[in-house]
Amino acid sequence: MRIKKFNCIRCGGPKVNPYSMPYIMCDFCGSLTDIDFTVGMEKWNESTFNQVWYTVKKMMFASNAQNALSRGDKDAYYLGQLEYWDFYYKTFPAYLPPTAADRHVYKTYIQVCAESSTITAFETKWQAYGAEQQALQAKVQMRFVNGQQKADSDAFFALAEFFVGITKEGMRAFYDNPRYEIMHTVLPERVHMKMRTSMFAQAWLPYLTDDDVDRLLKLLGFSNEYVEIEQPPGHYLDCGSCKTQVFAPDGSYRVYCEKCHSITAVRSTFFCSGCGGQNDVPNDPSQPTKCERCSTTNRLIQPLFG
Numbered sequence: 088m089r090i091k092k093f094n095c096i097r098c099g100g101p102k103v104n105p106y107s108m109p110y111i112m113c114d115f116c117g118s119l120t121d122i123d124f125t126v127g128m129e130k131w132n133e134s135t136f137n138q139v140w141y142t143v144k145k146m147m148f149a150s151n152a153q154n155a156l157s158r159g160d161k162d163a164y165y166l167g168q169l170e171y172w173d174f175y176y177k178t179f180p181a182y183l184p185p186t187a188a189d190r191h192v193y194k195t196y197i198q199v200c201a202e203s204s205t206i207t208a209f210e211t212k213w214q215a216y217g218a219e220q221q222a223l224q225a226k227v228q229m230r231f232v233n234g235q236q237k238a239d240s241d242a243f244f245a246l247a248e249f250f251v252g253i254t255k256e257g258m259r260a261f262y263d264n265p266r267y268e269i270m271h272t273v274l275p276e277r278v279h280m281k282m283r284t285s286m287f288a289q290a291w292l293p294y295l296t297d298d299d300v301d302r303l304l305k306l307l308g309f310s311n312e313y314v315e316i317e318q319p320p321g322h323y324l325d326c327g328s329c330k331t332q333v334f335a336p337d338g339s340y341r342v343y344c345e346k347c348h349s350i351t352a353v354r355s356t357f358f359c360s361g362c363g364g365q366n367d368v369p370n371d372p373s374q375p376t377k378c379e380r381c382s383t384t385n386r387l388i389q390p391l392f393g
């Protein structure tokens with residue numbers, strides 16, 4: 088089986104199950120761990136109607152947002168952002184993090200998206216960054232390459248590197264804010280960063296040469312590395328929600344269902360490496376956990392490393 092190479096950012100386990108959605112879920116601890124940009128582009132290109140409809144509506148949202156910003160009306164801006172993010176994920180459901188599929192989590196998630204967008208829009212520092220980004224974008228000239236318009240490489244990468252820099256800065260401030268604690272679980276910082284930068288890439292890829300496409304994907308940290316992998320030892324079990332058969336590799340504790348986007352527990356207990364006592368598997372099996380009896384620290388997931 089030939090798949091892209093991904094390792095979980097939490098437990099280190101490799102991706103071994105096939106996947107059809109942009110978000111990569113760990114087959115050992117069930118964590119949201121990465122994004123496959125190629126699959127994301129495929130989902131974007133599935134419906135020309137959705138692309139056109141989204142572009143038209145986005146212009147309307149942007150116009151309303153600018154009007155609210157000009158008036159200094161934070162409430163109107165926030166409500167507009169709330170509507171925009173709901174529209175975005177309903178138009179492109181494949182882009183919704185699987186961890187936000189529950190309707191209650193989804194509601195909180197888009198509220199966080201709207202609130203953080205509003206705060207950023209009204210802060211002087213981010214307004215200055217936005218103006219500088221627009222100035223850099225204006226410097227990107229187009230040239231014809233084999234009959235196609237392509238962006239000037241030097242000017243484009245000055246823009247791209249600036250965008251990556253301010254996005255990283257914004258991510259740090261965002262994830263340091265205790266109001267957004269839910270996001271550490273729903274959309275880990277590294278995955279969120281890739282989601283944001285993938286939107287930038289989608290807008291520019293049609294205007295880049297093949298060499299510049301490779302350079303941009305490397306800059307943004309998107310994997311182009313494929314590996315051949317045989318299905319490791321394991322067993323199939325019924326998804327806890329939809330009863331679809333899902334494969335659980337040996338050593339896994341939580342496995343993701345591609346069909347209904349739910350997580351199924353593979354096992355509920357483990358035996359301490361120190362005293363042999365039986366313990367309940369914690370909610371997050373990717374992290375070291377102490378034995379309830381002898382306090383030995385156990386690392387539960389250790390398969391297929393190296």
